[in-house]
């Protein structure tokens with residue numbers, strides 16, 4: 329079995345994949361779209377990409393790519409703790425406060441704003457495709473006064489020295505990673521980390537209908553379907569046109585969720601089931 333992930337080696341996505349699937353062949357991809365395309369082209373059996381962080385919110389690139397470019401079912405979810413560390417090439421370990429640039433994934437930099445504001449106010453932020461891509465870049469440029477924000481495995485993998493540990497602004501820092509496949513079939517995972525099931529829907533409201541969102545929410549409310557997330561994203565068809573991503577705290581059943589979907593369709597909403605899948609908490 330081949331599982332693709334946002335690489336290079338030692339991203340947080342890599343850590344999540346390694347914990348959940350210790351015995352598979354792991355294939356790194358440079359970007360989230362490249363990983364999703366590889367699933368679609370059947371180069372790999374499944375792909376794992378980040379979807380949402382507890383401090384920074386959704387990874388819009390993942391959501392938008394799945395909605396607008398490659399529609400693949402979500403077959404699983406991994407929730408993993410995120411610990412961000414500041415690291416430099418060993419040459420700079422004793423004068424890390426003088427670094428001029430900080431490299432990392434935009435989400436990782438955003439998770440550490442308070443620290444960066446307090447200790448490295450003048451350093452420029454440079455966004456990379458992932459945290460480990462940033463660590464790799466810093467290790468390949470030992471002469472530059474630069475630092476990366478990444479995890480401990482990345483420091484080990486790329487020979488960097490951690491100069492400040494746990495620099496994320498809030499203790500509860502977790503990221504949701506989704507597993508996508510070409511076919512809507514869950515991977516067989518017999519794991520003690522299993523924590524429940526979810527169903528994710530994409531709902532497009534009818535245009536200019538007063539109270540439409542209220543009616544959508546009542547379709548779930550009176551059936552006592554517990555929603556764990558509702559988020560709007562631009563439909564990219566014009567200003568003010570949005571769709572909603574709705575997570576329901578249970579697996580697809582024969583009655584309640586299909587009933588809610590039928591009610592939404594009767595209200596002229598367009599509904600797409602993005603997946604009904606187990607989730608695992610690391």
Ligand SMILES: O=C(O)C(=O)C[C@]1(C(=O)O)C=C[C@@H](O)C=C1
Nearest residue numbers: 339340341378433435458459503
């Ligand atoms: O860059 C990485 O290490 C990733 O796996 C990506 C990612 C993200 O997109 O949110 C994953 C977890 C952290 O929140 C920071 C970055």
